[in-house]
Amino acid sequence: MADLHFLANPARFRRFSQRVLPALWLVTALALVIGLYWSLVIAPPDYQQGDTVRIMFLHVPSASLAMAGYLLLAALGASLLVWRHPLAALMARATAPVGATYAAVCLITGSLWGRPMWGTYWVWDARLTSFLLLFFLYLGHIALSRAYDDSERGDRAAAILAVVGAINVPIIKFSVDWWNTLHQPASIMRLDGPSIDPSLLWPLLWMMGALALLFVALVLMRTETEIDRRRLEIAENQD
Amino acid sequence: MGFGALFLRDLRLVWRRPGDVAVVLAFFVVATVLFPLGIGPESNLLARIAAGVLWAAALFASMLSLDRLFAADYEDGALDLLLLAPWPLELAALAKCAAHWVVTGLPLAVLAPLIGGAFGLDDRSLLVLVLTLLVGTPALSLIGGLAAALTLGARRSGALLALLALPLCVPTLIFGASAIEATATGEGFWVHLAILGALALMSLATLPWAIAAALRQAGE
Amino acid sequence: MGFGALFLRDLRLVWRRPGDVAVVLAFFVVATVLFPLGIGPESNLLARIAAGVLWAAALFASMLSLDRLFAADYEDGALDLLLLAPWPLELAALAKCAAHWVVTGLPLAVLAPLIGGAFGLDDRSLLVLVLTLLVGTPALSLIGGLAAALTLGARRSGALLALLALPLCVPTLIFGASAIEATATGEGFWVHLAILGALALMSLATLPWAIAAALRQAGE
Amino acid sequence: MVSAVLEVSGLACRRGGRRVFDNLSFALTGGELLALTGRNGSGKTTLLRALALLVPSLAGTIRWKGADVHDDRENWRAKLAWLGHQDGLKGDLTAAENILVAQRLRGQPADVDRVAHALSAFDLTALKDRAARTLSAGQRRRVALARVVAAKAPLWLLDEPLNALDAPAQKALNEGLTRHLAEGGLAIAATHAPLDSARILELGA
Amino acid sequence: MVSAVLEVSGLACRRGGRRVFDNLSFALTGGELLALTGRNGSGKTTLLRALALLVPSLAGTIRWKGADVHDDRENWRAKLAWLGHQDGLKGDLTAAENILVAQRLRGQPADVDRVAHALSAFDLTALKDRAARTLSAGQRRRVALARVVAAKAPLWLLDEPLNALDAPAQKALNEGLTRHLAEGGLAIAATHAPLDSARILELGA
Ligand code: HEM
Ligand SMILES: Nc1ncnc2c1ncn2[C@@H]1O[C@H](COP(=O)(O)OP(=O)(O)OP(=O)(O)O)[C@@H](O)[C@H]1O
Ligand SMILES: Nc1ncnc2c1ncn2[C@@H]1O[C@H](COP(=O)(O)OP(=O)(O)OP(=O)(O)O)[C@@H](O)[C@H]1O
Numbered sequence A: 001m002a003d004l005h006f007l008a009n010p011a012r013f014r015r016f017s018q019r020v021l022p023a024l025w026l027v028t029a030l031a032l033v034i035g036l037y038w039s040l041v042i043a044p045p046d047y048q049q050g051d052t053v054r055i056m057f058l059h060v061p062s063a064s065l066a067m068a069g070y071l072l073l074a075a076l077g078a079s080l081l082v083w084r085h086p087l088a089a090l091m092a093r094a095t096a097p098v099g100a101t102y103a104a105v106c107l108i109t110g111s112l113w114g115r116p117m118w119g120t121y122w123v124w125d126a127r128l129t130s131f132l133l134l135f136f137l138y139l140g141h142i143a144l145s146r147a148y149d150d151s152e153r154g155d156r157a158a159a160i161l162a163v164v165g166a167i168n169v170p171i172i173k174f175s176v177d178w179w180n181t182l183h184q185p186a187s188i189m190r191l192d193g194p195s196i197d198p199s200l201l202w203p204l205l206w207m208m209g210a211l212a213l214l215f216v217a218l219v220l221m222r223t224e225t226e227i228d229r230r231r232l233e234i235a236e237n238q239d
Numbered sequence B, C: 001m002g003f004g005a006l007f008l009r010d011l012r013l014v015w016r017r018p019g020d021v022a023v024v025l026a027f028f029v030v031a032t033v034l035f036p037l038g039i040g041p042e043s044n045l046l047a048r049i050a051a052g053v054l055w056a057a058a059l060f061a062s063m064l065s066l067d068r069l070f071a072a073d074y075e076d077g078a079l080d081l082l083l084l085a086p087w088p089l090e091l092a093a094l095a096k097c098a099a100h101w102v103v104t105g106l107p108l109a110v111l112a113p114l115i116g117g118a119f120g121l122d123d124r125s126l127l128v129l130v131l132t133l134l135v136g137t138p139a140l141s142l143i144g145g146l147a148a149a150l151t152l153g154a155r156r157s158g159a160l161l162a163l164l165a166l167p168l169c170v171p172t173l174i175f176g177a178s179a180i181e182a183t184a185t186g187e188g189f190w191v192h193l194a195i196l197g198a199l200a201l202m203s204l205a206t207l208p209w210a211i212a213a214a215l216r217q218a219g220e
Numbered sequence D, E: 001m002v003s004a005v006l007e008v009s010g011l012a013c014r015r016g017g018r019r020v021f022d023n024l025s026f027a028l029t030g031g032e033l034l035a036l037t038g039r040n041g042s043g044k045t046t047l048l049r050a051l052a053l054l055v056p057s058l059a060g061t062i063r064w065k066g067a068d069v070h071d072d073r074e075n076w077r078a079k080l081a082w083l084g085h086q087d088g089l090k091g092d093l094t095a096a097e098n099i100l101v102a103q104r105l106r107g108q109p110a111d112v113d114r115v116a117h118a119l120s121a122f123d124l125t126a127l128k129d130r131a132a133r134t135l136s137a138g139q140r141r142r143v144a145l146a147r148v149v150a151a152k153a154p155l156w157l158l159d160e161p162l163n164a165l166d167a168p169a170q171k172a173l174n175e176g177l178t179r180h181l182a183e184g185g186l187a188i189a190a191t192h193a194p195l196d197s198a199r200i201l202e203l204g205a
């Protein structure tokens, strides 16, 4: 049967992920607990920002991971288009909402942080704006992949979008930077990235790792659900 | 009866999956973001143009989705079924525009304050923004509906009429935007809002007939 | 051969049915006129936002008409004929986008100085405005064409199309608007125009392939 | 003598400035099926549309039980079930939803039993929850026919109902027609293929 | 033994996740007409689309004069003339323009004589300057058929070509097919009505 051939690969994946996932979840939970305790309790408050600096431990990792997530999405899209790898489609479907959530977390924590730091929830800063656009690229991907009755068509359309989007992300970033320097924004405070104190840097790096683990675990888990859903769809269709 | 059925059918077509409304909202946000990108990030400048930006984006959102309001029915033969329904076509026109408003105008009005906030509008202006959008967007849906009905079929005159229909939006836009401006400068906004309401009522009272007439023409 | 045939066919179709283009142009004017009305008559303020407003409106106007770029062919079966033409589909995609540009981008560029003048842009800025629109709008047509091809057969295609296309159009918008700004503040605009040209060339070199891929899977 | 239910007399129509037919008259009593035949372009579709008042007629009258249908258009429309060249199905709605919505659009309460019955008459039960977009041409046509059957209208106007139908579906249509006529209904169908027990009106002859 | 021009072997297709057919094989030599029959939804349209490579096939090969058509898609497409369920006419262009444009879209120089000839074969000469939008359903179908005839392609793929045609037009189509086959052409047609001298392949049986 042709359809079993289609599932062969994902089925193998499923066996693999079922073995790995429980352990992964355990490690992730541990890492998160340690990381949260470290960053929320142990790490010293910033001498300028006080306790609000703790938002950083969520904000910065979620920003980086959301950006990395889009690259992953594009890679999955390319492998679907080039090698017609069926698992790639299901994984892309699983990745996009996770990436979008991370992006949303970054936006929300950023806004909450902005209120005490800049006196407003939002400024039209280059980094913020280009990140907002990345968030919308995610949303477009999700909406497109679900806009068809035929899920496979949605998969391929979204894959094309992801690849084109990935080429455009650096261009968008570059142009937004240019836009902002051109207009010389009044004055926007920001932390100086590199000169961060080690007592903050280490928990930050730890949280980055923990949230990356969470990202992977979520993607694996959602891929399993997608496989089940697709399998159900096929079963339903064999009237 | 038929009104409700058509209204609900259209809503169902749009709401086949819940993500569809999110798309309209997301699109609305992206559209507004374009203006700071074009104009620059100075926040006091942005606050001044916020009213115009939000109303232009609302106009765009309405037009973009209205385009297909009747065209889809026209092309797949469903318009004949509408024309043959045993109740006034005016009601059908109204039902379609109402359904359109519920899935674009209404969500826009709810979302607008968030964006207005990012543009630096104060709380009072935000409130007025929501009010004007609630009152004014039905008129946009109706006017857009007329343009959509007029451009069905091949008639060259449709071009001219559609060209005339769109400027009908101008009064709505002007009073919508100026109500917000007036609030920002401390004047009262009630007059503007009242005029806006009057415009909406006038559209409501006249446009369904115009739309129905245009649809009948297209059915021939 | 086939390229020219398709290009001319699309132009002829538009010419037979000018309503669609008229609505787009009217929309462009209405959307831009809104700002002077909202902001009030301070001409220096208006001149400052003119570039951004005109470019954002041009962007909206292109999106508005792109909606139907492939959809009409998709629905009446003509897309199958295109897919079956014995020459690269990439060329067909390019021909359709080119035709779209001729009937929207080009008229917009011609119309823009009129509106820009009303915003108080000086002659030099107006010239740059036309130049940037001429160079930049082809990229908009191509990006929108991709979104239109991707959303064929999808639900709620209008708003979805814009949601997909607008973020990708941001670089074009930024450099288009900033070229005019730069002229106004006395800087040179050549750098911006060059980047804009580079963006357009890049779209030209890559997007036809993506559009063709999207069309192929829509034919299934 | 049985008096005619539908009387058409002296009907004339123009399409795009061209005369399509002039002075067309016929009468139908309950239980009759009229098959419109004739060359392509002879005006079958135009006649059907004129009867439904979708196209204005230039001259002539259409009477239903003696009353001119122009006098109460809405009441007249309530009497009609329409099948056009095009199916008029919404691709995003399922087959069953399409019919239910059409029923409610006619101002009738949704009658789920009748819909289920109409669907099964055209062998669509297994497909009833598929989006219309994913149906084959003949399956779509069958859904449109089921919509006509479910409409509970005394006069059916059918434009080439046999198009794209396979043999069993053609049989189902003929059965549906027979039942409708036996209940005293009327039907007018434009067709190029023969229909059971139809009176024939050849246009453009 | 005459060797086959078109060889299809082991073809399998899926639509929206549903299996439509599996392991379908047949071969056609020059001058042969294959009629696809079968219930609505049995996969006739899908098979035609798969042959035209519009729908990817899951398994199987399609060979034209021994060469796999996947290897040179453009060359393969140049061999095809297509008539879908839908006519694919642009309503705003005239009948003649529609065919001329289609010819040029196929990369052939516009051949006015051939177009005029094809139009007259389907009795469309009087209508050739009317916008396709104003034609009746059968007239539109005839324009689409004239487009196929004018395309100068060795393989015709026709999806329900008899739809909406009147008797003279059906005869014209049969004549056109006969001429095409006599010139060594091939044709595959999905149909519910019988076609002259066709070999029959029943799907879903
Ligand atoms: C909604 C508002 C905000 C958004 C969308 C946002 C977005 C981002 C992004 C995209 C990054 C890049 C991460 C990376 O390169 O790995 C980042 C990093 C960072 N953000 Fe935010 N941010 C926001 C608000 C803030 C606020 C209010 C502060 C504090 C004053 C802040 C402080 C930082 C710091 C310290 C970093 C890491 C240092 C660096 O990489 O330069 N952000 N943010
Ligand atoms: N886009 C689609 N998505 C999902 N399923 C589809 C799609 N198109 C067709 N199908 C299904 O595939 C099967 C074959 O359809 P196809 O159109 O090939 O049938 P057909 O033999 O041409 O029927 P007909 O005689 O009605 O034209 C049908 O069961 C149909 O429901
Ligand atoms: N919208 C229109 N504008 C102008 N002329 C039209 C229009 N529609 C149809 N006609 C013409 O009116 C005549 C009658 O058309 P009609 O559609 O009624 O024919 P028909 O008998 O249904 O033909 P078919 O068997 O092809 O369906 C034809 O000559 C046709 O060309």
Ligand SMILES: [Mg+2]
Binding pocket: D044, D045, D046, D085, D159, D190, E136, E137, E138
């Ligand atoms: Mg007809």
Ligand SMILES: [Mg+2]
Binding pocket: D136, D137, D138, E044, E045, E046, E085, E159, E190
């Ligand atoms: Mg078929």
